[in-house]
Amino acid sequence: xxxxxxxxxxxxxxxxxxxxxxxxxxxxxxxxxxxxxxxxxxxxxxxxxxxxxxxxxxxxxxxxxxxxxxxxxxxxxxxxxxxxxxxxxxxxxxxxxxxxxxxxxxxxxxxxxxxxxxxxxxxxxxxxxxxxxxxxxxxxxxxxxxxxxxxxxxxxxxxxxxxxxxxxxxxxxxxxxxxxxxxxxxxxxxxxxxxxxxxxxxxxxxxxxxxxxxxxxxxxxxxxxxxxxxxxxxxxxxxxxxxxxxxxxxxxxxxxxxxxxxxxxxxxxxxxxxxxxxxxxxxxxxxxxxxxxxxxxxxxxxxxxxxxxxxxxxxxxxxxxxxxxxxxxxxxxxxxxxxxxxxxxxxxxxxxxxxxxxxxxxxxxxxxxx
DNA sequence: CCCGACACAAATGC
DNA sequence: AGCATTTGTGTCGG
Numbered sequence: 001x002x003x004x005x006x007x008x009x010x011x012x013x014x015x016x017x018x019x020x021x022x023x024x025x026x027x028x029x030x031x032x033x034x035x036x037x038x039x040x041x042x043x044x045x046x047x048x049x050x051x052x053x054x055x056x057x058x059x060x061x062x063x064x065x066x067x068x069x070x071x072x073x074x075x076x077x078x079x080x081x082x083x084x085x086x087x088x089x090x091x092x093x094x095x096x097x098x099x100x101x102x103x104x105x106x107x108x109x110x111x112x113x114x115x116x117x118x119x120x121x122x123x124x125x126x127x128x129x130x131x132x133x134x135x136x137x138x139x140x141x142x143x144x145x146x147x148x149x150x151x152x153x154x155x156x157x158x159x160x161x162x163x164x165x166x167x168x169x170x171x172x173x174x175x176x177x178x179x180x181x182x183x184x185x186x187x188x189x190x191x192x193x194x195x196x197x198x199x200x201x202x203x204x205x206x207x208x209x210x211x212x213x214x215x216x217x218x219x220x221x222x223x224x225x226x227x228x229x230x231x232x233x234x235x236x237x238x239x240x241x242x243x244x245x246x247x248x249x250x251x252x253x254x255x256x257x258x259x260x261x262x263x264x265x266x267x268x269x270x271x272x273x274x275x276x277x278x279x280x281x282x283x284x285x286x287x288x289x290x291x292x293x294x295x296x297x298x299x300x301x302x303x304x305x306x307x308x309x310x311x312x313x314x315x316x317x318x319x320x321x322x323x324x325x326x327x328x329x330x331x332x333x334x335x336x337x338x339x340x341x342x343x344x345x346x347x348x349x350x351x352x353x354x355x356x357x358x359x360x361x362x363x364x365x366x367x368x369x370x
Numbered sequence: 371c372c373c374g375a376c377a378c379a380a381a382t383g384c
Numbered sequence: 385a386g387c388a389t390t391t392g393t394g395t396c397g398g
Contacts, residue, residue: 110393111373112392112393114390187390189390189391190375290373291372292371292373298371353372354373354393356393357393
């Protein structure tokens with residue numbers, strides 16, 4: 001096949017899946033307005049006639065959002081609560097808004113193609129727990145009003161103040177849960193550095209009188225026009241510190257940085273640009289699976305599958321975690337410990353390692369995108 | 371078969 | 385319209 005062959009359509013392909021296979025979109029089962037509707041000014045959300053499936057159409061009439069559903073796993077300690085001891089329930093809404101195809105009854109990705117993953121978090125706060133008078137719409141809710149109950153090894157509990165919340169995205173083997181690396185490129189792609197997706201700080205806000213708090217994210221992850229600056233750790237103000245040490249490579253950065261455990265936000269109010277001032281989602285763009293699933297298309301072998309996981313963390317002072325029973329936590333910078341509050345995950349995704357043409361005439365492997 | 375690297379070219383943006 | 389950028393993917397060697 002000549003290299004000059006017509007270029008196949010990029011993902012996502014025109015969507016023509018038998019309705020029996022249509023993936024559901026339960027990420028927004030709460031009935032709230034989809035936060036993804038504000039993803040792009042020129043896009044418009046459209047709740048299609050197909051049950052549960054939501055499309056967002058960009059300029060071209062091609063489905064932009066075609067995502068596997070994320071479902072919650074059993075709640076994980078520690079329990080979030082407010083100062084008055086009201087429990088706070090959390091809902092993570094996530095989508096792989098680019099880069100996957102639903103084909104032959106399963107989700108399909110290519111290792112070298114970009115994924116975009118969007119995460120939104122809704123805090124369900126009891127009416128009685130809201131401050132009076134009600135804060136104005138979109139007013140920030142102080143993170144310090146949240147705390148978590150940490151179980152200690154001696155059987156007692158400790159209430160730990162939440163310094164802030166954060167979300168991130170990871171991947172894992174669907175069967176054994178072993179981690180699978182995700183990598184994030186700059187717009188320079190192969191020429192630029194790669195890193196794991198950051199742990200992006202979010203901030204709860206009351207939104208439009210709803211009795212929920214929706215975190216507003218700094219446009220932390222790599223947006224369309226965000227290049228190398230985004231790879232600079234932001235756990236201190238960009239203006240402060242050294243003169244914007246340019247483009248640290250993965251090796252020159254701190255261990256936390258290399259691990260993706262870098263706050264992508266600062267303590268003060270984020271300065272939103274006009275495109276993001278109403279953003280209620282964190283967008284991780286230019287994400288790739290670092291490796292493909294094993295035995296793709298092989299007969300008589302176990303087809304490995306990966307899944308994408310969106311995680312909400314409560315960041316606390318690590319000294320307060322002493323003797324705590326913590327099932328899932330990550331160490332951050334500056335004495336921060338990220339305690340996992342909740343996670344949602346997709347089902348299995350097949351990740352192909354070679355170019356689509358290689359799989360074109362494979363039985364069960366699907367064809368080229370038309 | 372997978373993976374990183376390089377390269378080309380279509381799509382997209384300015 | 386023309387140029388630059390972005391990104392899907394063909395190819396090659398390990």
